[in-house]
Amino acid sequence: MSSEQDRPKPTSEGNNLLALGEGNGSKVEQIKLESRHLRGTISEELKLPTSHLSEDLVQLIKFHGSYQQEDRDQRQSRKASGEEKAYQFMVRSRIPGGIVTADQYLLQDDLTNRIGNSTLRVTTRQSFQIHGILKGNLHEAIHSINTSLLSTLSACGDVNRNVMACPAPVASRAQAQVQEIAREIAFHLAPRSRAYYEIWIDGEHSHDIEAPGEDEVVEPIYGNTYLPRKFKIGVAYPGDNCIDIYTQDIGLIAKIENETLVGFTLVIGGGMGTTHGKAETHPLLAQPFADVTVEQALPVVETIVTVQRDYGDRQNRKHARMKYVVEERGIPWFKAEVEQRLGYTLANPSPVHFHELNDHLGWQQQADGRWCLGLNIVNGRIKDTGTLRLKSGLRAITQEFQPEFRLTGQQNILLANIPEEQKAALEARLSEFGISSNPDDAGTYRFAMACPALPTCGLAVAESERLLPNVVKQIEGDLQALGLADEKISIRMTGCPNGCARPYMGDIGLVGRSKDIYNLYLGGDTENTRLNTLYAQGVKTAEIAPTLLPLFSFWKNERQNQEGFGDYCHRIGFAQLKEKAAAHITIG
CATH class of the missing domain: 3.90.480.10 (Sulfite Reductase Hemoprotein;Domain 2)
Structure with a gap:
């Protein structure tokens, strides 16, 4: 990133963004700048009798809640027969806090049968995804979702994505407010461009935000080029880290006194994504930032977003998340910048303690x-x-x-x-x-998660969703043999290092490197407040369970006070674990 003195003073609209740093920004920055506020030529290309969108629109369509994908299982056969790729689209709904009505669920189910691949997917950010949509059905999918009073706007793209919140049914007015603030943040940070409504809703205004007037700035928060990269926010209920608060760009942890919501403790700068072979990219946990009142929450969140807008890296998208701004400039600098823009001082953050990650099953x-x-x-x-x-x-x-x-x-x-x-x-x-x-019937899979990976994700280099059930079945068999079947162990797998299933948290993380090859991470905690660490590189699929088996045995015999598997690995240390594992193999 460029030094601060090299940057022009950010404008209030954030429209001078491509002048920040060196160069003219990445290719995606140019696409956004020339998109006429997310319009591009989407409407025109939707009318063409083609199976896919042009390269620039592949980036632009994300802001509208869709990814262009292909069925990679068919790639080789179609290439051999001279056919084009098996193009298809995924459509993701934006569902703040993950709350939908029965009718809204039924519409999503209907769409999967009518124009999808007959499956519906719950995401790790409390949304729905419909896969297998053909280009000719894309307008119907997004238009129909809006008729149910949901939206796909900003479910993807370089904007604030779906805002997470503890989904447990309301137990008090304070808990209701926690869920309401997630909705308020989502709607407040949604793009204001009319493009979405013109393309997908035939020019009608959305049900959840009012389009700006002709004399207003089109994007008063985002500016002409939106954010440097995706942005994620979550709102947690005290004590329950069910939304992985430390993986968010901004995490709000509710402060409740006498069943009344009095404010939030904010943590900032979390993010999971990394890139194999690039040491400058890495997962990071959000850091304590400030305490805010309920009334301050929305303006403070918006202001943090504008700091990322103005100082995030727009040259290198692999280095563009806010976590790197926080890491490299530090919390004191970031807080001072936010306070200067707000015009008042923020209170220091209160200590935060999570005693569980409740799956609410x-x-x-x-x-x-x-x-x-x-x-x-x-x-x-x-x-x-x-x-x-x-x-x-x-x-x-x-x-x-x-x-x-x-x-x-x-x-x-x-x-x-x-x-x-x-x-x-x-x-x-x-x-x-x-x-x-009965949640116990899920067995070891109760705390397991996987990203979709192959065959639809273009970033996947290995299997994940289709493979993890077999891996967990092997692990579960080993745990049963050791008398550990009832222990809580989180297992998270992704087909690439971008971390959609948050594999760098929890007891066991499996990250795809290539076909049938994974990096194995260990040593997180069950409350997801600590990153796990790389234990072994290049583990073949068939060796995942055998690699873990002796470690489970050590854990059983040496753990203290019923400590979890991740806590045990963290306490013992990897040098000793590897030494013990090597001795175990030699003896065996």
């Missing part, structure tokens, strides 16, 4: 006497497979019982607002479709 009674049922969804993929007819079952349950859906940061689903008298009937209906209401 199983039956839980709500404050109003009704019930909520949390269901484990393997890798968030809602589909029918053999005797587990998850997709058909959820549709039937939704039509009959009309529950509110709440999506979790672990890709699971909570069915909320179930009356006491309907509990037994709902359980009976679930069992008809092979769906268990």
Whole structure:
């Protein structure tokens, strides 16, 4: 990054961004600058009888909530036969806090059957993704989602993405406010350009934000080139880190006194993404920043976003996340910049303590006497497979019982607002479709997550979603043999180092390097407040479980006070672990 004195003073609209730093910005920066506030030629290309969009629009369409992808399973056969790639699109909804109505869920389900690949996916950021949409059906998908009073605007792209929040059913007014602030932040930071409504909603205004007038600045927060990179925000309930607060660009941890929300402690600068072979890229945890009142929360969040807008790296997208601004300039500099823009001083951050990462599974009674049922969804993929007819079952349950859906940061689903008298009937209906209401039936997979990876993600270099079930099954067998089957172990796998399933947190992280080759990370904690660390590089798929087996044995025999697997690895240290593992192999 350029030194501060090399930068022009940022404008209030943030429109001078390409002058920041050296050069003219990355290619993506040029695309954004010339896009006419996200319009590009999307409308024109949607009308062409082609299977895909041009290269520039592949970047631009992300701001509208969609990724152009291909079915990579067909790549070789189609190339051999002289056919073009099997292009398709993924559409992601923006769902602040992961709360959707029964009707909104049914619409998503309908779209997967009508124009998708017949599966629906819960993301690690409490959203829905529909895969397998062809270009000719893209307008229908996004338009239909908006008719249900949801949106796809800013679900992707160089803007603030879906705002996470603890999804547990309301237990108090304070908890309701925690979920409301997530919604307020999401709508406040949504792009103001009319482009989205012109293209997808036939010129109509959105239900959630008002388009600006002709004499107003088009993007008063983002400016002409939006943010240097994606931006992520989460709002946590005290004590429960179910949204991985330290992985966010901005994390707000609620401060509650006498069942009243009095403010938030902010942490900033988290992020998971890295790049193999580039030491300057790495995952980072968010750092304590400041305490704010409820009234200050929105203006402070906006101001932090503008600092990233003006000082984030626009030359190198691999170095463009706010975590690097925070790391390299420091919290004192960042806080002073925010305070100067706000015109007042921020309070120092209070200590934050998380005692659990609650997956909210199983039956839980709500404050109003009704019930909520949390269901484990393997890798968030809602589909029918053999005797587990998850997709058909959820549709039937939704039509009959009309529950509110709440999506979790672990890709699971909570069915909320179930009356006491309907509990037994709902359980009976679930069992008809092979769906268990007992979270213990998930076994070791209860705390496992994977990104989609192959065949749809263009960044994937290895399998993830399709492979992790088999890996976990092997690990679970080893744990059972050691008498550790009931222990809580988090396992997270991604097909590339970008970290969508947050593999650098938790007990075990598996990050794809190439086909059937993974880096193995160990030593996080069950509350997800500590990064894990690279333990072994280039582990073949078949060697993942055997590599872990002796470590599980050491853990069983040497742990202290029921410490978790990650805590044990962290305490012992990798040098000693590797020495013990080598001795174990020699003896074996």
